[in-house]
Amino acid sequence: MVRGLLRTSNLPHLQNLIKRDPVSYREEFLQQWNHYESIRQIFQINPAEQATHFRELVTFVSQVAKFYPAETSDFPSHLSSLLLGSYGSLPPDIRHSLIQNLVMLKNKGVVTSFELLKTLFPLLPRTTSSSLRAFIRRTILTDIKTANQRTRNHKLNRAVQAMLFGMIERGMSGAVLGDKGKLRNNPGAERSSDSGDEAMWAVVLTKELWKKGVWDDAKSVAIVASGCFHPVTKVQSASLHFFLGDDEESEGSEDESEDDTVDVKSLEHKREVKKKTRSGDKKMRKVLKAASKKRKRKGAGNTPNFPAIQLLHDPQSFGEKLYDLLQKYDARFSLDHRILVMQLLARVTALHQLTVLSFYTYALKYLTRHQLRVPAILAALAQSVHALTPPDALTPAIRKLAHEFVHPGVGPEVVAAGLNAIREICRRQPWAMEEDLLGDLITYGKSRDKGVMSAARGLLQLYREVNPGMLKRRERGKAASMGLAQGTQPAPFGYAEKPAVDIEGVVLLEDHLRTHGEDKPPSDENDWEGWELESASSDDSSDSGGWIDVESDGGDHLSVSDSEDEDKKSDGKLPPNEESSTDANRTSTLATTKILTPADFALINDLRLQAATKAVESGGGSAAKRKLASLEAAKKAADSSGPGDTPTFVSENDILGPRKKAKADYEERMASIARGREGREKFGSLKGKRKKETASSSTNREKARNKPIMMIMGSKGVRGKKKQSLREKQKRLRAHIDRAKKGHH
Known part of the structure; x- marks a missing residue:
């Protein structure tokens, strides 16, 4: 060489x-x-x-x-x-x-990975190129994900989490500026240091790693929780959205307040005017698809991130700090940001049963019918109530709701929202209601408006179940009156419910398995397929060898069917299909001999729904109908949230109640028109196609003959007839007579 x-x-x-x-x-x-x-x-x-x-x-x-x-x-x-x-x-x-x-x-x-990440993390807030920033972000996420692919790399995770904590803590000493236009007037105020962008990227990367399932521990939650109290408002917003479950993709400093509305007609017009290319069509389809997903997500609502809320360290201190932040910077925060803080405070308070009594006093000033976004505020107020909330702290809020929302001087939508909010609060703490006020509120059950009537009847039905003694005798209903006659009393405030001794509906599963034979059906072999399982790479399950089927001891099973107290008829008798079920209090032993899989629980829900349907069809009365309605609502909520999710929570739709169907937009109208044309021939005149042996259209002379006189008054032929001389009229008449004679012969 x-x-x-x-x-x-x-x-x-x-x-x-x-x-x-x-x-x-x-x-x-x-x-x-x-x-x-x-x-x-x-x-x-x-x-x-x-x-x-x-x-x-x-x-x-x-x-x-x-x-x-x-x-x-x-x-x-x-x-x-x-x-x-x-x-x-x-x-x-x-x-x-x-x-x-x-x-x-x-x-x-x-x-090493740590040396690389130690260099890349500080570059994110300093990079102005979008392509380079995307490359750095993708490299960081891929490297951490690869390091935790087989087993958890605790050493790297702890080091990276310490860096993220430092990125947030470096800007915690700054002043809170708020988000009510001050940042737009002074754009350099927030960017006096890179602490805001640095903290924003720390929150964004932690959220992304949580979403991908790479990090799911309490330290990751603590990083985002510290971002909730960062002086920069956009960092607070990104952290709050993480706990509230919103799928907003924060891109650091890129995601300024952009309008996420997409004008479909404008896009289609541009495609018609500009040059037709496959890349342009692909881009338009991508934009329309993203807009459709965002629209559906906004319409369906977002489920709060309950696992992250459960992993909070010292939830009571976290809730108190949220309230202090809300109260201290009330004048600096915009209404949307205040509602975000209120929603998170409500979720944390309800899930951990916290005591932040000052929040209910703070919320009183927002309980007016002219308040913007009042349904979201009412939903947050109702969500924050739990069984251990003192009734005395809630009574002023209920009085204010009744005074502002429930009276004849407002519209029916306002009355329905107020009644629904009161009902949701009283559902969680029934002792907060006053007896005289309750009697006034349930009189709206006779309203002609469907929303008001449903809200008032829902409140009446709630107190028939939880505390019928607060109702007048004629309003209690038969079941509640019989319960009071037997000495049944509601549990006082502070008393916990009786502990569960069995899984509700497991008797139905036991009878179902016995009907199909003692052995496990073949379809149950893959009961865990399609359901989320514990990751095999986690510390607690790394040594697990899978699920172990516990064989039954071969004992005799009781040949009885499940019977619930709620399915009894209003006259005190059981439905005809359950007359033989006299052992409603039987405790099943199936849970002690078999590990119930998610498929088993899904089957239990279906069996309970079938049993409730049969009870209603056989004349089970109003109690059976209510039982069926609650089971159907629970099934619908489970289908929308997915297996293993936390039950439903209070949303704005719960506050607004049933409303009239909104006017359909352009896309919905066109879809309805397309569905109506299915199976139909192409629109157009069928004259001359069905009535003739040979399909042909009509002539212009035939069309002119059938025209209304007012349409042809100004035509050339009619005007010409008016101007004819006597000689021309004689010629036309003679020609007509000659044609008639020829046709006659």
């Missing part, structure tokens, strides 16, 4: 030779390494000089650095210090090349 070929301009060729035989070409590499050192010093003084040659040398050294670890031991630190120290003065192509080569060194094992 001619050594003259091994010049600086032949670096790719030298790189190939070194990879084949690194020992033989060590001297050539040292020459290039010395050349790199000299060029690096020149480049540090003047980055614009020798930029292209420096980039080529860096790429060459990165490719062969693993063959000469002693000589290139300081090379990764050179790249990191250059990026972190002189990032703003580097040309864009040099930045991208240095980051790519640093990632290459990690892939070749020259640097």
Whole structure:
């Protein structure tokens, strides 16, 4: 081989030779390494000089650095210090090349993941190029995900989480500016330091790793929880959305307040006017698909991130800090941001049964019918109530709701919203209602408006079940009156419900399995398929060998069917199909001999629904109908939220209640028209096609003959007849007589 070929301009060729035989070409590499050192010093003084040659040398050294670890031991630190120290003065192509080569060194094992991430994390808030920022973000997420793919890399996770904590903590000492237009008036106020963008990226990356299932521990939740109290409002908003379950993709500093509405007609018009290309069609379909998903997500609502809320450390302190934040910066925060804080405070309070009594006093000023977004505020207020909330703290709120919303001087939608809000509060704490006020509210059950009537009757039915003693005798109903006559009293405030002794509906499953034979049906072999299981890489389940089927001891099973108290008829007798079921209090032993899978629980719900349907069909009375309605509502909620999710929560639709169907938009109308045309022939006149032997259209003379007189008064033929002379009229009449004679003969 001619050594003259091994010049600086032949670096790719030298790189190939070194990879084949690194020992033989060590001297050539040292020459290039010395050349790199000299060029690096020149480049540090003047980055614009020798930029292209420096980039080529860096790429060459990165490719062969693993063959000469002693000589290139300081090379990764050179790249990191250059990026972190002189990032703003580097040309864009040099930045991208240095980051790519640093990632290459990690892939070749020259640097560790932590050393790479320690360099990439500070670059995210400083990068102005969207493509480079996306590359850095994707590299960080992929590297952490790959490190935790087989087993949890606790050492790396702890180090990265410590860096994320530091990124948030560095800006916690700043002043809270709020989001009511002050940032727009003074755009440089929030960006006086990189702490806001740095903290934003820490929250965004943690949310992304949680969403991908890479991190699911309490430390990840603690990172986002600390972001809820960051002085920068957009960091607070991103952290609050994480706990509330909103699927908003925060892109750091990119996601300024953009209008997410998509004008479909405008897009279609642009496609008609501009040049037709496949790439343009693909982009339009992508935009329309994303807009459709966002519209459906907004319409269906978002389920709160209950696992993250459950992993909060010291929920009571977290809730109190949220309320302090809400009260202290009430004048600086916009209404939307205040509602976000109120919603999260309500979720945490309800899930952990916290006591933040000042929140109910704070919410009183928002309980007016003219308040913007009042349904969301009412939903948050109702959600924050639980069984341990003192009734005295809720009574003023119920009085204010009744005074502002429930009276004849407002519209029926306002009355329905007020009654529904009162009902949801009293459902969680029935003792907060006053007896006189309850009597006034249930009189709206005679309203002609469907929403008001349903809301008032729902409140009446609630107190028939939980505390019928607060109702007048004629309003209690037969079942409640019989219960009071037997001495049944509601549990006082502070008393816990009786502990469950059995799984509701498991007797039905036991009877179902007995009907299909003692052995497990073949369809139950894959009961766990399609359901979320514990990750095999988690610490608690890493040594697990899977589920173990516990065989039954072969004992005799009781041949009785399930019977519930709610399915009894109003006259005190059981329905005809359950007359023989006299052991309603039987405790099943199935749960002690068999591990119930998610498929078993789904089957239990279906069996309970079938039993409730049969009870209603056989005349089970109003109690059976209510039981069936509650089971159907629970099934609908489970289908919308998915298996294993937390039950439903209070939403704005629960506050608004049933309403008239909204006017359909353009897409819905066109879809309805298309459905109506299915199976129909193409529209158009069928005259002359059905009534003739040979299909043909009508002539112009036939069409003119059937036209209304007012349509042809101004035609040329009619005007010409009016101007005819006597001689012309005689000629026309003679011609008509001649034609008539010929036709007669």
